[in-house]
Amino acid sequence: MKHIKRTIFSIVAVVPSIVMAETLPEYNLTIQSIFAIINGLVCWMARISYVLMVIMLVFYGIMYFFSEGEMGKIVKAKDGVKWAAVGILVTLGAYTIIATIANAVGVPDVSKFLPLSC
C-alpha cells in the first residue's frame, strides 16, 4: 500500500513537468487535409480489399476441401468462388468503372483526377 502511494505520488509529481516541457505542435487543419484524409482512408480500404481477395479465394478453397463430396457444401463453395471473382473484378475495375461513366457523359480528361495517389 505504501509502495502504491509512493508510486502514484511520484507520477503525479513528474507528469506535469513532462507536460510543461512539451508544447503542442502547430497544426492547421484545412479542407485540403480533409480531402487528403478521405483519400487516405480509401487507399487503406483498397489495400485491405487486395488482401481480402486472396483470403476469400483461399477460404472458399478450404470450404471445397472440407465439403467431403456433400452436394450442398460444394454448391456453397462454388457460388462463393463465383461471387468472389465478380467482387475482385469490381474492386480492381473501380477506376475503369469511373472512367467509363466519365467518358459516357463526356468528361474530356479523366487523368486529372484518376487514379487516386496512394
Next chain:
Amino acid sequence: MKKLLFSVLLAVFLGIFYLPNTAKAECALSSVNWDKQRIAVGEAVRLTVVGSGCSDVKVITKIYEADTVSDDLIKTTEAIFPSTNAPTVAQTITFSSADYALGNDAGEGSEEEIYVKASIVNMPATTVTSSQIVLAAPSAGGCQLGSAQLSVQFNSSPILGSPLHMIINGNGCANYQVSFKIYSDDFMQNYEMDSVNGKFDATGTKLDVIWAATNKNDNRPAASRLGNYNFYFWASAGASKVKSNSVKIPANSENGCVSCNNVIAPTTCVCADGFSGPRGAFSSCDPICKDHIGDALGGPSTKKYACNAGGKYACGTKADCSDAVGCTAATRAACAQIDVSLCGKAFGSSLPTPPAAGASQSYTFTVPNWLKGEPKDLVSLLDIIAMWLFNLAIPVAVGLIIWAGVLLMTAGANPANVKKGGTILKYVAIGLAIIFINKGFISLIRSILELGNS
C-alpha cells in the same frame, strides 16, 4: 471454427501487409537557422528547420555548446512539419540558467557559443547543423545583454527623421542604465553619429528606445557625405556590450527623397513612401517629396530649421540655417524651427488645423472579398461549391465501388449481400454520372430554352 480460421488468416495477412508500409516518404533536410546572432538567458529565439518533402515528419533538434574537445548537449527539442508540404518548421526556444550551466565548463568565459543539430527521427544520417550563435551568461550580479536589433516599423523606405527602434534584450538588467552610441558604417571608417541613453524597467528583459535618424552630428569629411548612412548602434549596460545590425538610410533624404543620395539631382524623385515623380528643370526633389515622407513624423526631427527665401520657407538641418538654400544673411539671422510639412510653403503659413470635435468627415473604405477565388455572382459561387463536391466525390466513389466489390467477394452464397453490392454499384454509377455532368445541366436547360438557336 470457420470464424476462427478466417480471423487467424486475416490477422496473418494484415501483419504481412502492414510491415512494409511503415516507411515514410523521402524527406530531406537542407538547413537549420537561428534568427538572432546573440541571445540572453530567457530571451526567445526562433529556430527554423528547412527541408523538402517532409510533411508530418518529426524533427529532433539538439542544441550543443561548442567546446574544443567534446561538445555539451544542453537542450533537446522537437518539431513536426505541417502536413501541407510546407518547406519549413519553426519553433521558439528560450534558454534557462540551468541550460546555460549544462554547457558551462570550468574556466570558460561569460558567454557560450551554441549551435544546433537537426535530424529526422530514427534517421541520424539526415543531420544538418546550424551556424554558431552566442548565448550570454545568466546574470551573476550584473546585467547581461542578449540580442540587439535596429529596426524600422514603417514598411517603406526609412529616411533621415524616421523613428528607428533600438531593441535590446537582456537578463538581470532591471533598472540598468543603457547607453546607446549610434555609428555610421562607412567604407573605410566608422563615425559616431549620435548617442542616446535609455533605462531598463523593473523586469529588465527588454528595452525599446526610439531614435529619430539624424545626421546633425555628422562630422565626416565631405567625400564621405555622399551615398548612404549605414546606421548601427552599440548598447552598453554595466560591463555588457552588444552591437546591432545596420539599417541603410540614403543621404540627403531629410526632405523625403530617397533617390537624392548623389551630387547630381536625379531626373525622377523617389520618395520615402514609394511615391515618385519627375523632377522639374532647375528644381529640387523637395517639393515633390514633401508630402511623402513616410513615418518621419511625430518624432523630435519633424521640426526643421527654416528661413525666408523669397517668400517661402527654405529648410535645413542646422540650427543657424547655414545649409538652407536661398536665404539671405538677414533672414538666416531670423532662423526658426518649423514643422517639416511647411518646408517650401509660403513664408508665414501654418499647419492646417485639425477638424473640430463632432464635425463630420468623409472616409472611404472597401470590404475585401474573403472568399477564395473571389466569386462575383451566384453562379461562380456555385461553381466553387461544385468543384468542392467534385473533389470530395471522386475518392468517395472509389471507396464505395471497392466496398461493393468486398461485399460481393464475401457474400458466398448469401444473395442478400450480392444484391446489396449490386445496388451500391448501380447508385454509385448514377451519382457519378450526375456529378460529372454538373454544369452540363445548366447549359442543357439553357439550350432547351433557346430552342437550339445558338
